[in-house]
Amino acid sequence: MTQNLFATRASRMKASEIRELLKLLDQPGIISFAGGIPDPNLFPTEAFAQACQAALNAGPQALQYSVSEGYGPLREWLVQHMREIGVDCSVDNILITSGSQQALDYLGKLYLSPGDTALIGWPTYLGAINAFDAYEPRFDRLMLNGNRGAAEYSEAAGEGAVKFAYLSPDFANPTGETVDLRGREYLLDLADDLNIAVIEDGAYQALRYEGDAIPPVLSLEQARKGSIEACRTIYCGSFSKTLSPGLRVGWVVAAKPIISQLVLVKQAADLHSPTLNQMAVEQVARTHFATHIPLLRKAYGARRDAMLEALQQNMPDGVQWTHPQGGMFIWVTLPTGMNGADLLARALDTVKLAFVPGRAFFADGSGANTIRLSFSNSDEDTIREGIRRLGIVLRA
Amino acid sequence: MTQNLFATRASRMKASEIRELLKLLDQPGIISFAGGIPDPNLFPTEAFAQACQAALNAGPQALQYSVSEGYGPLREWLVQHMREIGVDCSVDNILITSGSQQALDYLGKLYLSPGDTALIGWPTYLGAINAFDAYEPRFDRLMLNGNRGAAEYSEAAGEGAVKFAYLSPDFANPTGETVDLRGREYLLDLADDLNIAVIEDGAYQALRYEGDAIPPVLSLEQARKGSIEACRTIYCGSFSKTLSPGLRVGWVVAAKPIISQLVLVKQAADLHSPTLNQMAVEQVARTHFATHIPLLRKAYGARRDAMLEALQQNMPDGVQWTHPQGGMFIWVTLPTGMNGADLLARALDTVKLAFVPGRAFFADGSGANTIRLSFSNSDEDTIREGIRRLGIVLRA
CATH class of the missing domain: 3.90.1150.10 (Aspartate Aminotransferase, domain 1)
Structure with a gap:
């Protein structure tokens, strides 16, 4: 033992x-x-049954190894989807992950050395705490009410460095609360002051029951800085709450150098997300997502x-x-x-x-x-x- | 940026x-x-088409979240499979992973702190080097010819500790070579002397074209120690070389405390392997593996x-x-x-x-x-x- x-x-x-x-x-x-x-x-179980059948009838590709970046047509569909929610990106800005939980794990792995600080809400998504915890960070409390400035966060970080702020701005797990436009803009100011990444968890983004959509943090940063390549925000999306959680398909949108490094993380960690799952999700997203x-x-x-x-x-x-x-x-x-x-x-x-x-x-x-x-x-x-x-x- | x-x-x-x-x-x-x-x-593309159809016709379970340990019937099939190759274990000794690459990543995560030593072959599977490398170990050369003793390995490890030896004993990637019975027994002696884990990569185990099967290292250790619960060997299996790599289904077999900890790793890293994939692989394994x-x-x-x-x-x-x-x-x-x-x-x-x-x-x-x-x-x-x-x- x-x-x-x-x-x-x-x-x-x-x-x-x-x-x-x-x-x-x-x-x-x-x-x-x-x-x-x-x-x-x-x-949409029937749609997935048809999509799996179509993917497998097309030949053995659905059962073969595929690239770590993810299935091309799915990434193309996501370029359109991100555009619809206010983010302008290309296929090279997108990595497919096995659920957005995996994106959180990979981002912890990419950014956190032991003793570094991750800013999170009190409370926040438990899965984020657990994913980051494996990389032995300090956690500090992200506050979007202006009560703590950059200097205070830096000082609290001690020997380590503040690496990122994590939040789920729309209908967060566990509180259900939404960060308003002002809070999102404040977050971007704080992130610029601290020079840290922002991890935006969009898991529930599509499920709004009242009021108008607020642009994703990544969209707001793009409006400030022009190109996604100049942005520090990393958007994590998921089909788990919209199409199927059991297929484990999520995605990350970020500047290309971040995506390139995440591709290396994924290559070493599980080679790629399952090919069949990505093909099936692409078909169902294309034919059923909007309805x-x-x-x-x-x-x-x-x-x-x-x-x-x-x-x-x-x-x-x-x-x-x-x-x-x-x-x-x-x-x-x-x-x-x-x-x-x-x-x-x-x-x-x-x-x-x-x-x-x-x-x-x-x-x-x-x-x-x-x-x-x-x-x-x-x-x-x-x-x-x-x-x-x-x-x-x-x-x- | x-x-x-x-x-x-x-x-x-x-x-x-x-x-x-x-x-x-x-x-x-x-x-x-x-x-x-x-x-x-x-x-077996047609068999997978039928299996996916059957899994999805049975209801939405195939698309829903499932437990981190893995799909019960697949773990039960693997108990039988492991018995056939000489390993006696129960369902609780098995974790389903997204390919055996993920098992290597999780084992690196579980055992390696920066500066710890992983013993590997010169050469060895590149994916193992890359998976372990993320946890910042030293690598040292595993030699099964008796030319290096435990003291020598320990001394070379310096401030860190030797944590495990990794090898693929059957038809290894990249050399195609097989570790003979004597080499396997020597490895177990060395692992006992060093008090380290042994990671046995069985990715190619089923694909033998000549000669008689040599028992897995885990089987030999079980013969020495009686129960899998007393064993330090961790067996990593994969369906990638036998049924389909693109579905990303592999497994780990080890003593229960190791599996329990790996379940926590998986829970924090990607929640679980895709439900549909596990159900489909279980059906195809049950109906087609033997033929x-x-x-x-x-x-x-x-x-x-x-x-x-x-x-x-x-x-x-x-x-x-x-x-x-x-x-x-x-x-x-x-x-x-x-x-x-x-x-x-x-x-x-x-x-x-x-x-x-x-x-x-x-x-x-x-x-x-x-x-x-x-x-x-x-x-x-x-x-x-x-x-x-x-x-x-x-x-x-």
């Missing part, structure tokens, strides 16, 4: 509380707002509405929650002193309700009085019943 | 000479022995025979080559002073022949007078013609 030989980073690796939690939810009768997973009934997104917005939007309304009706005084304009999550802040993990234990036990305690999303271990509710994978009646149950445990 | 912010490891990342070379080979008329890629005409392997052995074995015979007929004095019992490669040693890269330039220019100069496979930069020939993706007539051309440039 060789566990005593593990690298120092291994001591920082821990199981995602969420994924471990999901394994406990197989019991019948449980209402789960825990997993941030899309509703499989909304997948599928409105269906998702309608379905998930109705679920969000149902959850917001039920919270209004069932939450006791002192409980606060976010009003997400899109995505899959509502973030609930319990009265100070109340503990989300204890509440989960009681909820599972007494009313068969599951959600995620919020503390896991805080790199500093705070946030004990928060919980994350996902509305993406339950119908409206189930959502109403679940929130009714949450009200019961909260009042007990 | 933020390249100045890259981690120290980025300076070690370089493009695989082989993958860059492959991009140059689109010209008509070129005979290529360069890529170590399987012949796509030998893929497909003999077909591959026959086809690739005939190509190996053709190349060996042609080498015998065409190589001038002073040129030596290996006699692989399986796999995809023959390794050619040119007379001292001759340079494989120069020979390639001449071969491309004068006789439209491609192969891989051997130096890339040496972590110490030696091996200038070697070249790697792949026989897997050319028919016998093409092989004969290609080796005839090699004889011409060598004599010129």
Whole structure:
């Protein structure tokens, strides 16, 4: 046995509380707002069946090795897609990854030496914390309200250097909140002052249920600097929330020297993303994306509405929650002193309700009085019943 | 632009000479022995078309998130498969990876802190060097002839620690050579003396064209120690050379605490391997593996025979080559002073022949007078013609 030989980073690796939690939810009768997973009934399954068939009928290419950069026609489709959301780039600015989780891992690998600083939200996406953590950074709190200046961040970084700020500006996991235009512009100023990269996680970008789209940070930086080649923002996209998570297809958009280096990272790490998956996603994106997104917005939007309304009706005084304009999550802040993990234990036990305690999303271990509710994978009646149950445990 | 912010490891990342070379080979008329890629005409493409259809007809599960450990039925099939090659393990000893390349990356990540030592062959699989290199180790030369003892390795490791020995014991890339039973037993003795892990790359294990199978190193260690839980050997398998490389499905077999930690690595790095790919590979493995392997052995074995015979007929004095019992490669040693890269330039220019100069496979930069020939993706007539051309440039 060789566990005593593990690298120092291994001591920082821990199981995602969420994924471990999901394994406990197989019991019948449980209402789960825990997993941030899309509703499989909304997948374009038939379209994928046809696309796989077409890819394999075209010959063995779909089963053969392919280039680390990714499947050309998919990257071409993404050039158009990025243009539609305000980013002007070419195929050479795009790398296909195995989900945007892999993009976060590769960016951690590319930028972080031990002791370097990554700026993240308190809270932020747990998968980002875990991906970066493997490269043994310090985490510091990214604040977009102007309360901390560049000098303060630099000083806190000590011996290391601040390397990047990570954020999901649209309907973030776990809070559901959106960074407004002013916050995005502030972030770009701060990044210029600090001379750091910005990692923009666009996982939920397409799932807006109200209000107007705000340009991606990368788009705003391009407006300032003219060309993507002058930009420090790295955009990570994903088909997981729109077409299929199980095929593991995401992408990165950045200046060419960054993409070239990420291609080397990918070449050494897994050679390339699966060929068949990229071909199938390209076909389904081309033929179904434009019509599928409105269906998702309608379905998930109705679920969000149902959850917001039920919270209004069932939450006791002192409980606060976010009003997400899109995505899959509502973030609930319990009265100070109340503990989300204890509440989960009681909820599972007494009313068969599951959600995620919020503390896991805080790199500093705070946030004990928060919980994350996902509305993406339950119908409206189930959502109403679940929130009714949450009200019961909260009042007990 | 933020390249100045890259981690120290980025300076070690370089493009695989082989993958860059492959991009140059689109010209008509070129005979290529360069890529170590399987012949796509030998893929069970129709079986995969049926398997994908079956997986997607069964519902949206194939498109949904799944567990980091991998698809249960595939892991169960692998338990049987490992038993057939001499390894006794359970489902909990198996992690599914996105190709065995990903297993090498994750094992580097799990074991190597900067300055630690990885023992590898001179030469060895270039993808292993590149995967490990990202974790900033020292490389030292693994010798299985008894010429270096544990004390010598430990001393050379300096401030770091020797963490593992990596090897591909059957028909290795690039040499095609096999480590005999005595060499495997010696390796286990050395690993016990050094208290290090052994990473056994079984990528080509199933492709034997002559002679009897030699038990995997993991099987031999299990015979010594009784249970896989007491073993330090980590076996990496792959479907890339048997069923399909483009689906990116491989696996790791090891003691449970190692697998548990690798699951955490995978969870943080890409969540899980694509669900559909694992379901399709499970079906094709179950229904076709046993009949497909003999077909591959026959086809690739005939190509190996053709190349060996042609080498015998065409190589001038002073040129030596290996006699692989399986796999995809023959390794050619040119007379001292001759340079494989120069020979390639001449071969491309004068006789439209491609192969891989051997130096890339040496972590110490030696091996200038070697070249790697792949026989897997050319028919016998093409092989004969290609080796005839090699004889011409060598004599010129």
